[in-house]
Amino acid sequence: MTQSLDYIAGAARKWLSLTDKPLILGLCGAQGSGKSTLAAGLQRRMQAEGRMTAVLSLDDLYLDGAERERLARDVHPLLRTRGVPGTHDVARGIAILDTVKAGQPVALPRFDKGKDEPADEELLLPGRVELLIFEGWCVGARPQPDQALANPVNALERDEDAAQLWRRHVNRQLSGPYADLFARIDRLVLLAAPDFSVVHAWRSQQEEALRAEQGDRASHAMDVVQIDRFIQHYERLTRHILDDMPGYADHSLFLDKDRGLRMAQ
Structure with a gap:
C-alpha cells in the first residue's frame, strides 16, 4: 500500500500545481481493495504539506432505510440492499462537490453501517478545501451497453432478477444522475483488483477486522454465506469497471491479491 500511496501522492501534487481551484480526485476500487485506507493516507500527507484536504466516501451518501424500502417496493426488491447506483443521495453528492468547487465551507455526511442509516452527525469543514478525495467502489x-445486460453474471441475477429490471435500473442510473455526479470529478484513479475472485477474500478480511475491533458490538458483521450473497450485488459492475475504466482513468494501479502494487499506468 505504501507504493500505491507514494504514486498517488506524486500525481496529486502535480495536479494541484496545475490549478488554483479546488481539485476533486475520484478514487475507485473494488470492495476491500484498500481505497479508504489509501484515501486517509493521502489526506494525512497533503494536510502535512499544508493543503486543506478532505475525504468524501460514496458510502456516506447512501439513502436511508425508508427510501430504500420505497425503491424495493416500487422498482425492485434488490434495491433494499445498499450499494449499487440508485441507492445513494446523488443530489446531495452533487451539491457537496459544487460547494467544494466554489471554495465554500461544506458539511460532509456520514453513514452508520451498523444501523444501516445516515448518521446524525456530519463533519463540518471550516474553510476552503484544496483537495477533496471522493472514494467509492x-x-x-460508466454504464454498460444494453446488450451486455441480457445474461446474468451470477445466481443472484439469475434467480432474483430474471426480468433484468434491477440491473437495467442500475445501468440507467449510471447513464443519468450518476453521470452528472461523476462529471464533477477532475481526476480519476482506479485501484484495479487482479480479478473479481479476490473480492470475496478481501471482504472477508474486512469483516474479520470488524469483529476483532468491535467484539460483541460487531453484530452487523457478515458470515461467509452473507458475504457471498452481498458481493453478488456488486459483481456485474465491478467486472465492468475492471474491463472499462483503465481505458479512461488518469491512472490505474494494478494490484496483486495482497493489495501490493504490480504495475501503474
Missing part, C-alpha cells in the same frame, strides 16, 4: 463508472 463505483466512483467514475
Whole structure:
C-alpha cells in the first residue's frame, strides 16, 4: 500500500500545481481493495504539506432505510440492499462537490453501517478545501451497453432478477444522475483488483477486522454465506469497471491479491 500511496501522492501534487481551484480526485476500487485506507493516507500527507484536504466516501451518501424500502417496493426488491447506483443521495453528492468547487465551507455526511442509516452527525469543514478525495467502489463508472445486460453474471441475477429490471435500473442510473455526479470529478484513479475472485477474500478480511475491533458490538458483521450473497450485488459492475475504466482513468494501479502494487499506468 505504501507504493500505491507514494504514486498517488506524486500525481496529486502535480495536479494541484496545475490549478488554483479546488481539485476533486475520484478514487475507485473494488470492495476491500484498500481505497479508504489509501484515501486517509493521502489526506494525512497533503494536510502535512499544508493543503486543506478532505475525504468524501460514496458510502456516506447512501439513502436511508425508508427510501430504500420505497425503491424495493416500487422498482425492485434488490434495491433494499445498499450499494449499487440508485441507492445513494446523488443530489446531495452533487451539491457537496459544487460547494467544494466554489471554495465554500461544506458539511460532509456520514453513514452508520451498523444501523444501516445516515448518521446524525456530519463533519463540518471550516474553510476552503484544496483537495477533496471522493472514494467509492463505483466512483467514475460508466454504464454498460444494453446488450451486455441480457445474461446474468451470477445466481443472484439469475434467480432474483430474471426480468433484468434491477440491473437495467442500475445501468440507467449510471447513464443519468450518476453521470452528472461523476462529471464533477477532475481526476480519476482506479485501484484495479487482479480479478473479481479476490473480492470475496478481501471482504472477508474486512469483516474479520470488524469483529476483532468491535467484539460483541460487531453484530452487523457478515458470515461467509452473507458475504457471498452481498458481493453478488456488486459483481456485474465491478467486472465492468475492471474491463472499462483503465481505458479512461488518469491512472490505474494494478494490484496483486495482497493489495501490493504490480504495475501503474
